[in-house]
Amino acid sequence: MAVYTEVPDDEVESFLTEYDIGEVLSLKGIAEGVENSNYILHTTAGNYILTLYEKRVKKEDLPFFLGYMQHLAAQGISCPVPIAGKDGEFLRTLCGRPAAITAFLDGMWPRRIQPFHCRALGKTMAEMHLAGANFPLERPNSLSVSGWEQLLEACEGKGDQVKPGLTRELEQELTFLSANWPDSLPKGVIHADMFQDNVFFIHENLSGVIDFYFACNDVLAYEIAICLNAWCFEQDNSFNVTKAQLMTRAYQETKPLTREELEALPILARGAAFRFLLTRLYDWINHPAGAFVKPKDPLEYLNKLRFHQSVKSVSDYGITL
Amino acid sequence: MAVYTEVPDDEVESFLTEYDIGEVLSLKGIAEGVENSNYILHTTAGNYILTLYEKRVKKEDLPFFLGYMQHLAAQGISCPVPIAGKDGEFLRTLCGRPAAITAFLDGMWPRRIQPFHCRALGKTMAEMHLAGANFPLERPNSLSVSGWEQLLEACEGKGDQVKPGLTRELEQELTFLSANWPDSLPKGVIHADMFQDNVFFIHENLSGVIDFYFACNDVLAYEIAICLNAWCFEQDNSFNVTKAQLMTRAYQETKPLTREELEALPILARGAAFRFLLTRLYDWINHPAGAFVKPKDPLEYLNKLRFHQSVKSVSDYGITL
Numbered sequence: 001m002a003v004y005t006e007v008p009d010d011e012v013e014s015f016l017t018e019y020d021i022g023e024v025l026s027l028k029g030i031a032e033g034v035e036n037s038n039y040i041l042h043t044t045a046g047n048y049i050l051t052l053y054e055k056r057v058k059k060e061d062l063p064f065f066l067g068y069m070q071h072l073a074a075q076g077i078s079c080p081v082p083i084a085g086k087d088g089e090f091l092r093t094l095c096g097r098p099a100a101i102t103a104f105l106d107g108m109w110p111r112r113i114q115p116f117h118c119r120a121l122g123k124t125m126a127e128m129h130l131a132g133a134n135f136p137l138e139r140p141n142s143l144s145v146s147g148w149e150q151l152l153e154a155c156e157g158k159g160d161q162v163k164p165g166l167t168r169e170l171e172q173e174l175t176f177l178s179a180n181w182p183d184s185l186p187k188g189v190i191h192a193d194m195f196q197d198n199v200f201f202i203h204e205n206l207s208g209v210i211d212f213y214f215a216c217n218d219v220l221a222y223e224i225a226i227c228l229n230a231w232c233f234e235q236d237n238s239f240n241v242t243k244a245q246l247m248t249r250a251y252q253e254t255k256p257l258t259r260e261e262l263e264a265l266p267i268l269a270r271g272a273a274f275r276f277l278l279t280r281l282y283d284w285i286n287h288p289a290g291a292f293v294k295p296k297d298p299l300e301y302l303n304k305l306r307f308h309q310s311v312k313s314v315s316d317y318g319i320t321l
Numbered sequence: 322m323a324v325y326t327e328v329p330d331d332e333v334e335s336f337l338t339e340y341d342i343g344e345v346l347s348l349k350g351i352a353e354g355v356e357n358s359n360y361i362l363h364t365t366a367g368n369y370i371l372t373l374y375e376k377r378v379k380k381e382d383l384p385f386f387l388g389y390m391q392h393l394a395a396q397g398i399s400c401p402v403p404i405a406g407k408d409g410e411f412l413r414t415l416c417g418r419p420a421a422i423t424a425f426l427d428g429m430w431p432r433r434i435q436p437f438h439c440r441a442l443g444k445t446m447a448e449m450h451l452a453g454a455n456f457p458l459e460r461p462n463s464l465s466v467s468g469w470e471q472l473l474e475a476c477e478g479k480g481d482q483v484k485p486g487l488t489r490e491l492e493q494e495l496t497f498l499s500a501n502w503p504d505s506l507p508k509g510v511i512h513a514d515m516f517q518d519n520v521f522f523i524h525e526n527l528s529g530v531i532d533f534y535f536a537c538n539d540v541l542a543y544e545i546a547i548c549l550n551a552w553c554f555e556q557d558n559s560f561n562v563t564k565a566q567l568m569t570r571a572y573q574e575t576k577p578l579t580r581e582e583l584e585a586l587p588i589l590a591r592g593a594a595f596r597f598l599l600t601r602l603y604d605w606i607n608h609p610a611g612a613f614v615k616p617k618d619p620l621e622y623l624n625k626l627r628f629h630q631s632v633k634s635v636s637d638y639g640i641t642l
Contacts, residue, residue: 003352008432009522025427025523028361031324031350040349040361042368042427106346106363111329201330202346 003029005037005052005095012041012050015094018085019101021045032197035213037097040104047104049080052097057213059098064139065212066090066100068132068189075131077124078208080105107200107207118231118243120206121199122250125191125227128209129220130255132189141192141216143275145181148174151278158285162298170278173305177271182219182264190223191215195230221261224251225268228317229276229304237303241318248319262314262321269317270308277301324350326358326373326416333362333371336415339406340422342366353518356534358418361425368425370401373418378534380419385460386533387411387421389453389510396452398445399529401426428521428528439552439564441527442520443571446512446548449530450541451576453510462513462537464596466502469495472599479606483619491599494626498592503540503585511544512536516551542582545572546589549638550597550625558624562639569640583635583642590638591629598622 007027016024022044030038037052053062066082070090073081080102082090091100110117141147152170159166191198193214200207224247232243251257280298287295314321328348337345343365351359358373374383387403391411394402401423403411412421431438462468473491480487512519514535521528545568553564572578601619608616635642 009429010433012429013524024429026425026521027429029352030361031352040351042425047363047368104347104363108330108333108345108348112331200347203334 003031003037003039004054005097007037007039007050007052007095011095015092015099016043018087018092019083020086021048021083021101033211041101048083049102049104050094050099051102052094052099054097057098061139061213062091062098062100064137065215067137068135068215069102069212071135072128072131077128077131078105078206079212080208080210105200105208105210107202109197109199110201111196113196113231113243115243115246116204117196117199117201117206118247119250120201120204121194121227121231122247122252123254124199124206124209125194125223125247126251126254128191129188129223135189139216141190141218143192143214143279144218144222145178145271148177148275148278151282155278155282155285159281162281162284163302166281166302169302170274170281173270173274173309177267177274180267181271182260182267185219185221185261185264186258187217188220189215190218190220192218192223192226194223194227219264219268221257221264222268222272224248224257225265225272226276228265228269229272229301232317233304233307237300237307239307239317245318248317259321262319265314265317265319266308266311269311270305273301273305273308277305324352324358324360325375326418328358328360328371328373328416332416336413336420337364339408339413340404341407342369342404342422354532362422369404370423370425371415371420372423373415373420375418378419382460382534383412383419383421385458386536388458389456389536390423390533392456393449393452398449398452399426399527400533401529401531426521426529426531428523430518430520431522432517434517434552434564436564436567437525438517438520438522438527440567440571441522441525442515442548442552443568443573444575445520445527445530446515446544446568447572447575449512450509450544456510460537462511462539464513464535464600465539465543466499466592469498469596469599472603476599476603476606480602483602483605484623487602487623490623491595491602494591494595494630498588498595501588502592503581503588506540506542506582506585507579508538509541510536511539511541513539513544513547515544515548540585540589542578542585543589543593545569545578546586546593547597549586549590550593550622553638554625554628558621558628560628560638566639569638580642583640586635586638586640587629587632590632591626594622594626594629598626 012024012027024043026042028040035056036054039050041048041050069079070082072079083101157167198211232240277298280296283295284298333345333348345364347363349361356377357375360371362369362371390400391403393400404422478488519532520530553561598619601617604616605619
């Protein structure tokens with residue numbers, strides 16, 4: 001939870017004069033979002049979200065992120081649609097930071113994942129992949145195989161401080177993944193961070209997806225692999241095949257997967273577990289003492305990685321070819 | 322900034338069934354409030370604030386605080402009016418904490434205090450003092466003279482770690498204040514924490530007062546003394562007599578002060594500076610490493626205290642008898 005940049009009352013008032021969304025009535029920093037400062041902006045026209053982009057988001061990537069959200073919204077995907085100013089621009093500067101206003105998205109993220117959540121997620125994921133097909137901008141995934149070596153090096157062998165033998169295990173896994181990573185699968189724009197706190201529901205209905213600040217061009221089935229990791233394990237690290245089945249079936253009802261995509265799911269899931277293990281390890285090692293944001297446990301993803309290493313084929317996920 | 326208790330989606334849904342304020346659409350923790358966890362609750366009926374009371378607020382004091390807010394609202398004072406459930410109750414339990422829903426109050430607190438803010442504050446303060454006159458509940462001010470000795474002892478002489486000689490200076494001041502504190506002045510219910518972040522404005526209009534969790538029965542003019550400290554000093558510690566004049570004149574247009582009240586303002590302001598110096602010192606000494614909430618600088622109030630010690634009469638504040 002974090003608000004890194006505080007926006008004074010008079011500065012938001014003058015900022016709002018560049019928009020046609022009424023006058024500001026209230027601005028409250030929200031304790032959500034790790035990368036950016038987010039505010040609920042209440043104006044005479046309704047609720048909005050004001051985001052100030054902090055250091056971890058590259059300014060040159062923002063047109064891709066905001067353009068993608070706008071593109072998805074135009075095709076009926078529920079997400080925080082960016083609001084243009086009177087000049088037609090989405091992005092401007094506030095308190096020295098790049099800043100944008102988006103529509104307020106109702107819904108809450110599910111604390112306890114149930115099968116119906118996974119079914120709804122699969123359907124929306126497929127719809128997003130279809131909707132993204134004709135999005136013209138491109139952004140490579142800096143957190144895919146080619147970026148992992150650099151990230152592992154940046155951990156400077158400190159993995160063993162978290163768990164003895166971890167650095168060597170990670171090096172071996174990276175060698176395997178680099179040698180076997182499937183490169184010829186269908187690609188497109190993926191969200192790449194579709195964890196439960198980024199998917200909102202109202203009762204059993206998925207009301208929208210937020211936080212597009214890892215979106216990139218990559219293998220589409222890699223998104224499913226990320227979600228198998230994020231949505232289909234129980235608290236005790238066991239894998240729930242019912243959730244995996246519901247998610248992938250719902251996906252395929254909207255966008256069928258090829259045999260190659262299905263067969264690649266085990267290694268993609270292994271890679272996804274490796275990616276989150278690695279970034280969590282990096283954050284664990286590098287978080288400043290007394291930081292607002294408590295880093296997430298990297299070892300949760302070591303357990304998931306080991307599960308995927310034990311998988312012999314996609315049918316071990318309960319998914320049939 | 323803080324959200325100490327996280328409220329899961331399904332728990333707020335079932336909590337809302339006890340109210341007639343529609344169905345929950347969104348719940349976002351806000352980065353405001355030091356004592357409690359606060360959420361913006363968006364329902365099909367509008368925006369509300371959901372507050373979970375944390376350890377620093379005594380549960381037995383909550384009927385006083387909520388009752389006072391309700392009492393003020395009924396008399397036309399703009400504040401977060403508590404919302405009763407279907408059973409007529411304001412206070413219930415959520416996630417193991419006492420919890421209440423209040424109306425959402427528009428407005429923003431002023432980052433840069435200007436004279437018009439002080440004038441509006443003076444008027445509203447007087448209106449609140451009048452409106453509180455027939456409030457039936459009582460709560461003594463645990464942070465007035467009688468509580469200061471205990472608080473100073475709890476600092477265990479560590480004041481000198483913050484500034485050499487501070488402990489002795491505080492002891493001498495407490496001796497003076499205890500011997501000279503005016504006890505016969507008109508009393509009533511005061512907010513007792515009317516700092517700038519607790520007073521909202523929309524443009525030049527005061528839109529409401531929040532955070533009543535220090536409200537208590539005490540000398541009414543002591544509230545003015547607190548506000549002289551909180552609103553009338555500049556960043557460079559200089560005292561702004563224009564702001565003090567506007568505040569006290571506006572107060573007196575609604576509720577005239579007696580000669581005794583005016584003459585007591587210097588010692589009351591001295592006491593108010595002492596009280597915030599002392600609680601800030603206590604928080605400074607006792608805040609856990611890595612806490613979300615950064616303690617405020619106690620020495621700001623040492624400077625203010627010394628200014629009030631130098632004051633010969635109320636006219637040094639620019640206030641005429």
